Amino acid sequence: MKVPLQKYWDVQKKYLAPFKKRVLLLALLLASGTSLLIFSPLVIESFINLATRGVPLQDVGFYWEGMQIPLVSINTVTRVLILLAIAYIILMVIQQVITLGSVYLSQSLSWSATNMLRFDLTNHCVSLDMTFHNEHKPGEMIERIDGDVNTLATFLSQFAVQLVTSLLVIIGSLAVLFTKHWIIGLSFTAFTLLAIVVMYVLRNFSVKAWEDQRQTSADMYGTIEESLSAIEDIRANDGIKNSMRKFYDASRKDFKAFRRALYRGQVFVMAIWGVIALINTLIFAPSIPLVKAGVLSLGTVFLIQVFAGILLRPIFVITRQMQDLQRAGASIDRINKLFDMETKIHDTGDQTLSGGPLAIEFNDLSFAYVEDDYVLNDISFKLEPGQTLGIVGHTGSGKTTISRLIFRLYDAKPTEGDIRLNDIKITDISLPDLRDKISYVTQNVELFQASVRENVTLFDNRIPDIRIESILLDIGLGNWLEKLPEGLDTIISSSEQGISAGEAQLLALARVFIKSPNLVVLDEASSRLDPATEHLLDQAIEKLLINRTGIIIAHRLATLEKVDDILIIDKGKIIEYGKREVLAKNTQSKFYHLLQTGEIEELLK
Numbered sequence: 188m189k190v191p192l193q194k195y196w197d198v199q200k201k202y203l204a205p206f207k208k209r210v211l212l213l214a215l216l217l218a219s220g221t222s223l224l225i226f227s228p229l230v231i232e233s234f235i236n237l238a239t240r241g242v243p244l245q246d247v248g249f250y251w252e253g254m255q256i257p258l259v260s261i262n263t264v265t266r267v268l269i270l271l272a273i274a275y276i277i278l279m280v281i282q283q284v285i286t287l288g289s290v291y292l293s294q295s296l297s298w299s300a301t302n303m304l305r306f307d308l309t310n311h312c313v314s315l316d317m318t319f320h321n322e323h324k325p326g327e328m329i330e331r332i333d334g335d336v337n338t339l340a341t342f343l344s345q346f347a348v349q350l351v352t353s354l355l356v357i358i359g360s361l362a363v364l365f366t367k368h369w370i371i372g373l374s375f376t377a378f379t380l381l382a383i384v385v386m387y388v389l390r391n392f393s394v395k396a397w398e399d400q401r402q403t404s405a406d407m408y409g410t411i412e413e414s415l416s417a418i419e420d421i422r423a424n425d426g427i428k429n430s431m432r433k434f435y436d437a438s439r440k441d442f443k444a445f446r447r448a449l450y451r452g453q454v455f456v457m458a459i460w461g462v463i464a465l466i467n468t469l470i471f472a473p474s475i476p477l478v479k480a481g482v483l484s485l486g487t488v489f490l491i492q493v494f495a496g497i498l499l500r501p502i503f504v505i506t507r508q509m510q511d512l513q514r515a516g517a518s519i520d521r522i523n524k525l526f527d528m529e530t531k532i533h534d535t536g537d538q539t540l541s542g543g544p545l546a547i548e549f550n551d552l553s554f555a556y557v558e559d560d561y562v563l564n565d566i567s568f569k570l571e572p573g574q575t576l577g578i579v580g581h582t583g584s585g586k587t588t589i590s591r592l593i594f595r596l597y598d599a600k601p602t603e604g605d606i607r608l609n610d611i612k613i614t615d616i617s618l619p620d621l622r623d624k625i626s627y628v629t630q631n632v633e634l635f636q637a638s639v640r641e642n643v644t645l646f647d648n649r650i651p652d653i654r655i656e657s658i659l660l661d662i663g664l665g666n667w668l669e670k671l672p673e674g675l676d677t678i679i680s681s682s683e684q685g686i687s688a689g690e691a692q693l694l695a696l697a698r699v700f701i702k703s704p705n706l707v708v709l710d711e712a713s714s715r716l717d718p719a720t721e722h723l724l725d726q727a728i729e730k731l732l733i734n735r736t737g738i739i740i741a742h743r744l745a746t747l748e749k750v751d752d753i754l755i756i757d758k759g760k761i762i763e764y765g766k767r768e769v770l771a772k773n774t775q776s777k778f779y780h781l782l783q784t785g786e787i788e789e790l791l792k
């Protein structure tokens with residue numbers, strides 16, 4: 188177990204270390220800002236004390252009808268008063284500049300540090316295996332990576348500095364007040380303690396309410412997202428009324444929570460103003476006789492009043508930092524939990540694959556996503572380099588699972604068979620090398636809201652345009668590319684620059700051409716394409732498989748006509764496997780039957 192405070196320190200150390208200079212500069216700025224804050228009221232005090240001595244402000248230097256009335260003629264007291272005023276103005280300007288600088292610095296610090304944390308978290312999430320991604324929805328990860336990290340932003344960049352400067356302000360102010368009179372110093376120490384207690388008692392008065400509101404707000408957005416993503420089903424089933432009622436309920440809850448939080452927040456602010464008013468009264472009432480008796484000067488009374496205000500600010504800041512610390516603690520815990528998750532896919536292999544088409548082999552492979560619920564049973568097949576295997580089977584029979592296992596998105600247990608490439612177990616091959624030599628085109632091609640170029644290169648900007656263009660031309664997307672308003676720069680978005688399912692498949696194939704792997708695993712789209720696109724796709728696949736080993740999960744007969752071997756799978760078991768030519772001639776085979784009926788769906792009846 189870590190010491191509770193250790194975790195705060197660990198995060199600060201790790202994410203502020205690269206920005207030491209900026210942290211130091213920020214501390215320096217805040218320290219000088221603090222000194223100015225304490226020093227400038229002293230200037231006013233002297234001003235008032237001097238001014239109330241009753242010396243007339245005659246002979247102030249000015250220009251009049253071209254004549255300068257020289258400053259020399261002004262009496263000394265007035266001159267000092269003017270100097271004090273100018274000094275005060277300069278101090279104020281410097282203080283504003285310092286404030287500006289420290290706001291800029293602390294913002295830049297918090298963004299730099301949190302972006303680093305965001306990057307680390309994203310990187311970590313992306314490297315986790317598919318089991319993790321199936322269990323954690325994207326929304327949850329966004330909440331972790333953005334929501335929780337945001338909560339840490341002020342904590343990371345400001346907590347320590349704010350705490351120290353606030354304490355300095357309190358100590359400095361009290362010290363100044365003690366030099367005025369020990370009674371004043373003592374009573375202010377008492378007031379400060381009182382204010383700290385009041386704020387401490389009230390600190391959670393609105394925090395919980397705001398947290399509740401965050402939840403109701405998240406619920407409301409959840410309802411909206413749910414309704415929108417199921418809009419087709421909702422419309423089709425006449426569910427709009429119900430869905431609107433659900434939304435109405437959620438937004439009413441959010442409204443009530445918001446009103447409550449705002450109300451409580453306001454009460455908190457009012458309580459603070461109450462303390463300020465109380466302190467002011469407590470200062471002024473006894474000051475009057477003291478001034479009259481000549482114990483206190485008017486300037487000192489003013490000074491005391493100003494310090495009452497100055498003192499409250501650091502107390503307020505400390506309270507806020509404490510609230511922040513609480514929230515930061517919860518966020519750090521959640522973030523650490525995420526960091527502690529380890530991928531189940533271990534990159535321990537050190538072998539690399541030679542170039543050229545790969546041989547692939549499954550040996551008695553069984554696999555279960557969930558313990559003991561096997562979706563693949565004793566799968567064995569062997570494919571020679573450069574050959575192509577077509578896999579057919581019902582939905583849910585395990586075809587996609589086979590592709591995922593080859594790509595090591597999941598690992599089968601070591602005791603339950605193995606997969607070999609060029610006779611090397613895939614777990615013995617270094618993961619980057621394995622994924623470099625294999626391409627896996629998924630059934631549902633995901634396109635990014637990005638340019639055509641980026642969609643093909645997957646954001647690798649080292650690939651020259653000419654290469655991308657020639658590949659697109661090669662796979663029959665030349666005409667399509669020509670019609671795009673901005674060529675490769677055209678942004679593919681679902682609304683404006685619509686793209687058909689077939690074109691999306693072709694773009695996905697273009698990605699494979701760029702990568703030029705030695706084994707291609709292709710999960711064909713099950714949606715029907717128009718004949719023209721289908722023809723393009725067939726040609727592109729044919730080109731793709733030249734000098735490469737291929738596994739195609741087929742949804743169309745046309746695809747099966749080109750493969751060397753056929754594997755028919757049902758409920759995780761192979762029910763037919765062999766050379767296409769042989770099976771096509773065997774009237775007893777399922778493949779023969781399939782060719783006769785022409786319908787893949789009929790296949791397993």
Ligand SMILES: Nc1ncnc2c1ncn2[C@@H]1O[C@H](COP(=O)(O)OP(=O)(O)O)[C@@H](O)[C@H]1O
Nearest residue numbers: 321556557562581582583584585586587588589
């Ligand atoms: N991530 C997963 N977690 C648990 N079960 C899964 C997962 N993916 C697929 N399955 C199950 O595995 C079986 C095979 O699925 P899949 O390989 O996708 O079949 P196919 O591609 O042939 O349609 C199905 O019963 C499916 O419900």
Ligand SMILES: [Mg+2]
Nearest residue numbers: 586587630710
């Ligand atoms: Mg599938």
